[in-house]
Amino acid sequence: MLYIYPNRVETLKLAFGAQIKEPRAKLTMCGRFILTSPGKDLAEHFGLLTEPELSPRYNIAPTTEVATIRLEPGSNSRRLTYLKWGLIPFWAKDTSIGSNLINARCETLSQKPAFRAAFKSRRCLIPANGFYEWMKTKERKQPYLIQMTNGSLFAFAGLWEHWEGQENVVLESCTIITTESNDFLRPIHDRMPVIISSKDYDSWLIPKVSGRDLLQPYPSSEMIYFPVNPRVNRAVYGNPDCVEPVFRAESDTESLSLID
DNA sequence: CCAGACGTTGTT
DNA sequence: GTCTGG
DNA sequence: CCAGACGTTGTT
DNA sequence: GTCTGG
Numbered sequence: 001m002l003y004i005y006p007n008r009v010e011t012l013k014l015a016f017g018a019q020i021k022e023p024r025a026k027l028t029m030c031g032r033f034i035l036t037s038p039g040k041d042l043a044e045h046f047g048l049l050t051e052p053e054l055s056p057r058y059n060i061a062p063t064t065e066v067a068t069i070r071l072e073p074g075s076n077s078r079r080l081t082y083l084k085w086g087l088i089p090f091w092a093k094d095t096s097i098g099s100n101l102i103n104a105r106c107e108t109l110s111q112k113p114a115f116r117a118a119f120k121s122r123r124c125l126i127p128a129n130g131f132y133e134w135m136k137t138k139e140r141k142q143p144y145l146i147q148m149t150n151g152s153l154f155a156f157a158g159l160w161e162h163w164e165g166q167e168n169v170v171l172e173s174c175t176i177i178t179t180e181s182n183d184f185l186r187p188i189h190d191r192m193p194v195i196i197s198s199k200d201y202d203s204w205l206i207p208k209v210s211g212r213d214l215l216q217p218y219p220s221s222e223m224i225y226f227p228v229n230p231r232v233n234r235a236v237y238g239n240p241d242c243v244e245p246v247f248r249a250e251s252d253t254e255s256l257s258l259i260d
Numbered sequence: 261c262c263a264g265a266c267g268t269t270g271t272t
Numbered sequence: 273g274t275c276t277g278g
Numbered sequence: 279c280c281a282g283a284c285g286t287t288g289t290t
Numbered sequence: 291g292t293c294t295g296g
Contacts, residue, residue, distance in 0.1 A: 031269080031279025061296050062279065089266075091273045099294070100267050102279080113266045113274060134279070141280070178268080191269080233280055235296040 030176065030193045031102055032232070033060050033131035034145070034243060035067060037153045042067075042080065042127055045153050045198070052080045058242040060128075061235035062086050062102040068158060068174055069125040071205050078205070083124070087175035088163040089114045095163070098173055104159060106179045106194060106215035115175070118159035121207045124174055125155035125196060130243070132232060133189065133225070143232050145243055146185075146225040157194035157204060157215060177215060184220030192217060 036056040043051040046069050060066055065082040072079050086098035101114055109119040130147035148154055160174040177194040185192050195218035196204050204214050232242040 033279095063294095063296055087267090089273085091266080096294085097267075099296090100269095103268050105268075115267085117273085132279070143279090175267095235280060 030131045030133060030178070031062055032143075032235075033128045033156075034058050035060060035127055036129045036243075037127070041153060046078050046080070046125070046127070046155075046201070048078055048080055056240070057238060058240050059232050059235065059238040060085070063099055066174065067127055068160065069127065069155065069201075069205075070123075070160065076202070076206070078201075081172075083160055083172045083174040085175075086173055087114065087118070087159065087161050088171060088173045089161055090117070090163055092163060095165070095171060101175050103178045103193075104175045106157075106177050106212075109159075109177070109215075115159060118161050118175075119211075122160045122162075123205055123207055123211065124158040124160045125201060125205065126158045126174065126176060127153060127155050129153055131156075131193060132228070134233075135188075135227075140230065141233060143228050143230055144225045145228045146223060148222055149224050155196050155198075155201070157196050179215050179217055182217035182220040182223070184223050185225075194218075 034057060035054070036058065037045075037054075038056075039052040039054040042048065042054065048069075052067070054067065062085050064085060066085045067080055068083050069078050069080055071077070084098065085102055087101040087104070088095050088098040089101075092098075097114075104112070104115045109115045129151065130145045133144050133146060135142040135144060157177040158174045159177065160172060163171045163173065165171065178191045179194050180186075181190050181192045194215050196214055197218075200214050204211055226245050227247075229241050229244045229246055231237050231239070
């Protein structure tokens with residue numbers, strides 16, 4: 001029909017009536033994070049009974065399995081399990097909706113059909129040592145890593161779901177809740193993931209508490225961010241140099257050079 | 261009543 | 273499953 | 279979140 | 291532009 005090779009972009013613009021846009025310099029939302037602490041540290045931080053086997057992950061992407069902390073059914077002990085990132089509601093006919101539900105707005109959790117049930121009774125914590133945001137310029141997408149000032153382990157507020165497909169296929173999945181940004185991140189973006197203070201872990205996980213009051217922007221004073229190696233842009237690339245700080249030249253035409 | 265959506269982010 | 277739109 | 283695909287027919 | 295896969 002209209003797919004002609006050499007001038008593919010121009011052809012597609014014609015095909016889809018695309019407008020030519022000038023991207024603006026602005027950070028986008030959290031859809032990628034890291035978990036690098038050893039299992040021993042997670043066990044300590046979350047009070048796990050057994051020490052999990054973990055290898056550091058420098059580029060955790062949607063649709064992959066992520067480590068989560070949930071309450072053991074029937075008890076209040078915490079357990080680490082892996083869930084697919086991208087929530088699949090129990091009523092979904094197939095799993096394709098999941099990749100759209102990697103985040104959930106905290107303001108509407110109790111109204112949205114996709115999250116309402118999970119918000120009542122299926123909460124989790126998602127351990128992380130940092131998350132990525134991207135600055136878009138005309139030339140490139142520059143990733144930034146956002147962390148606690150001391151680089152320590154923390155936890156996103158999450159929800160999870162149980163889904164059953166045909167032939168006994170069972171899938172458990174999760175989503176990360178977002179809220180308005182704190183003062184530190186607001187100038188560059190108006191949303192950020194909800195981070196739960198360690199003193200509030202039980203309040204979040206035990207669903208008898210409403211939990212609404214915990215879904216606040218985390219304090220600015222405890223956060224830092226810096227530009228990192230753009231190799232992290234590829235979701236399949238997971239080497240430690242993802243978190244390598246880079247010095248961003250003022251001019252877009254200059255290449256990036258490493259600090260240190 | 262049935263059919264179809266059910267979500268976020270970002271743009272314009 | 274449950275809500276909205278027709 | 280970003281990267282990469284984005285289509286059909288037929289045949290080997 | 292918009293959807294899918296990671």
